[in-house]
Amino acid sequence: MVKGLVYGALAGAVWGGVFLVPRWLGEFSPMALMTGRYVAYGLVSLLLLLPLLRQLLPRLSQHDWLVLAALSVSGNLLYYFLLVVAVQYVGVAPTSLVIGMVPVVVTLVGARERDAIALRHLLWPLLAIVAGAACISYDVFASELADDLAQNQSGKLLGLLAAFGALLAWSFYAIGNARHLSRRPDLGSHEWSLLTGLLTGLMAFLLAFLYFSPAIGGAPAEQISLNFLLLMAALAVGPSVIGTGLWNAATRRLPLTLGGQLLIFETVFALLYGFVYEVRWPRMLESVAIVLLLGGVLASSWTHARQPADKSAA
Numbered sequence: 550m551v552k553g554l555v556y557g558a559l560a561g562a563v564w565g566g567v568f569l570v571p572r573w574l575g576e577f578s579p580m581a582l583m584t585g586r587y588v589a590y591g592l593v594s595l596l597l598l599l600p601l602l603r604q605l606l607p608r609l610s611q612h613d614w615l616v617l618a619a620l621s622v623s624g625n626l627l628y629y630f631l632l633v634v635a636v637q638y639v640g641v642a643p644t645s646l647v648i649g650m651v652p653v654v655v656t657l658v659g660a661r662e663r664d665a666i667a668l669r670h671l672l673w674p675l676l677a678i679v680a681g682a683a684c685i686s687y688d689v690f691a692s693e694l695a696d697d698l699a700q701n702q703s704g705k706l707l708g709l710l711a712a713f714g715a716l717l718a719w720s721f722y723a724i725g726n727a728r729h730l731s732r733r734p735d736l737g738s739h740e741w742s743l744l745t746g747l748l749t750g751l752m753a754f755l756l757a758f759l760y761f762s763p764a765i766g767g768a769p770a771e772q773i774s775l776n777f778l779l780l781m782a783a784l785a786v787g788p789s790v791i792g793t794g795l796w797n798a799a800t801r802r803l804p805l806t807l808g809g810q811l812l813i814f815e816t817v818f819a820l821l822y823g824f825v826y827e828v829r830w831p832r833m834l835e836s837v838a839i840v841l842l843l844g845g846v847l848a849s850s851w852t853h854a855r856q857p858a859d860k861s862a863a
Contacts, residue, residue: 553802554811556795561814563792567629568645568819569826570780571636577777579633584757585777587625589785591750594743597790605740613736614748616729621749624722625789626756631715638708641823646685647712649816649842652678654720656849674849678813681841685820688834723812727800738797746789813842 571582598605635644653675657668730741799811817839824831831839 550803553799557799557803557811558814560792560795560799561811561816562818563795564788564815565645565818565820565822567632567784567788568636568641569822570784571633572641572826574777574780575637579630579637580756580760582633583626583630584753584760585781586629586784586789587746587749587753588757589750589781590625590746590789591748591753593782593785593790594746594750598740598743598747601740601743605744608735609744613729613733616725617744617748618752620722620726620729621745621752623718624726625745625749626752628715628718628722631711631718635708635712635715638704639712641819641826642685643709644712644715645816645819645823646682647709648716648719649678649682649685649813650716651720651723651812652846654716655723655812658720658724670852671849674845674852677841677845677848681838681845684834684838684841688832688838719812726797730797730800734801738801739794742790742793742797745793746785811846813846817842 570586571579574582577585632644632648635647656671656675730736730738733741803811820831820835820839824835
């Protein structure tokens with residue numbers, strides 16, 4: 550469990566950086582950023598998979614490929630496209646706030662698993678997470694109310710809808726990925742991460758061809774720069790390969806109810822990186838929210854750690 554918690558926290562630290570890229574590359578469309586990231590991810594995955602393909606491919610069933618396709622679309626392509634839309638329209642803090650509710654969704658689903666800890670034991674940790682999200686929500690919208698009134702409200706609504714769509718897409722990925730890995734203990738976490746990257750890269754390449762082809766999608770306004778290519782490569786190696794590998798390693802070691810809550814680290818690190826990017830300290834309510842979010846995860850960890858002893862004592 551300790552290793553699982555460490556791997557999950559490290560994955561969140563790596564994943565939190567993806568929220569800043571749409572701000573750094575604000576002149577690029579969500580489609581350009583999404584396809585650029587995952588074409589690079591696919592190429593890196595292919596290079597790392599080449600020595601393993603001969604012994605790995607025969608072990609994969611048709612069902613494995615279907616699951617990989619569904620997870621690639623939900624957890625990579627759709628999720629990041631919607632995240633970019635949300636960040637560009639409403640900013641890092643509101644986007645990370647909404648996506649930070651993933652632990653609640655995953656925990657509520659995971660509580661229905663057989664041998665899962667009863668939801669009543671997780672009530673206070675979940676309430677702490679919800680309270681932390683509420684603090685961030687109030688702070689963001691109260692502090693930016695004047696700006697909101699002066700901006701395009703339809704754009705704000707689109708951004709919030711995109712953030713909630715990303716929440717659903719990532720929840721589907723987290724639950725489906727954890728369940729499939731539990732059924733296939735013979736597949737290594739690193740192997741599964743690279744296979745996901747390979748299939749995602751193939752689909753992203755097709756989308757990029759359609760988007761950037763003047764004869765099909767029309768000439769996009771973006772001009773591919775060295776800065777764009779370097780950031781796409783960094784996203785491929787960091788959040789996609791290393792982050793996903795760390796998350797898969799955490800998923801194998803933790804129950805779904807706890808593993809889902811570790812996704813809160815992505816939100817916390819996204820907020821911290823956002824503060825550094827904006828060169829400011831967190832406001833009071835933001836600090837309270839971070840304490841509540843981390844406290845909820847730690848309380849859940851403690852509950853999971855002592856639950857087996859309670860069962861054995863009974």
